[in-house]
Amino acid sequence: MTTLFISDLHLDPARPEITALFLAFLDGEARGADALYVLGDLFESWVGDDDPSEAGTAVATRFAALADAGVPVAFMHGNRDFLVGHDLAARAGMRLLPDPAVIDLYGRPVLLTHGDLLCSGDVEYQAVRAQVRNPAWQAHMLAQPLPARLAFAQQARDASQARAATLRTAGTMESITDVAPATVEEWFVRYGVDMMIHGHTHRPAVHALQVAGRDCRRIVLGDWFEQGSVLRAYPDGRLELSALPTG
Secondary structure, three states, rough: OEEEEEEEOOOOOHHHHHHHHHHHHHHHHHHHEEOOOOOOOOOOOOOOOOOOOOOHHHHHHHHHHHOOOOEEEEEEOOOOOOOHHHHHHHHHOOOEEOOOOOEOOOOEEEEEEOHHHHOOEEEEEEEHHHHHHHHHHHHHHOOHHHHHOOOOOHHHHHHHHHHHHHHHOOOOOOHHHOOOHHHHHHHHHHHHEEEEEEEEOOOOEEEEEEOOOOEEEEOOOOOOOEEEEEEOOOOOOEEEEEOOOOO
């Protein structure tokens, strides 16, 4: 038995092969898991629980089937799907997690986060994040007609891509958009854990570090743009971060 962790699928009609890979994963390996944790950016965009995307309907159906089969599904908001609400959660049979959250993983406390809060050096991004996570801003956005919300989401994606291109040209993409080491250390101390799992940066790896005299591990989940990425945690403490190739 394993507990599975995934993030940054960015499900999008433009990449149907990734949606197919994910649905096969839910119908296959995930059915034998102890639990499934989705740490944000499940969708490329989500403009409210009335979002008409076929991926949303398919995912909700498969998550509900998992829950009915006895596999708990937990979801944490990312920077692309922060408007996932209680209606979708109810349809999908999934539990909404705060960010960050400490869980019990086979008797060990583990800190989960989407990961964007750790990128504290990106001041411009953090300001935008604070705005869109404000309940008043979200209520105003969700009150807009669906076409207006879809147009806003497209504008936001275009702006994000343009900013990324600017950062790459300036040679600052890697430093600004990655986690800040001081923030990572602060979180290990604040939450009293020695293991952290997150996504967001699209830089899959297992990092070993020393924090306040303790051996700690930071596991970064990969994205699902060209292949899948899954972290398997076993009851004996083993961790396996691997790719799921398409095709």
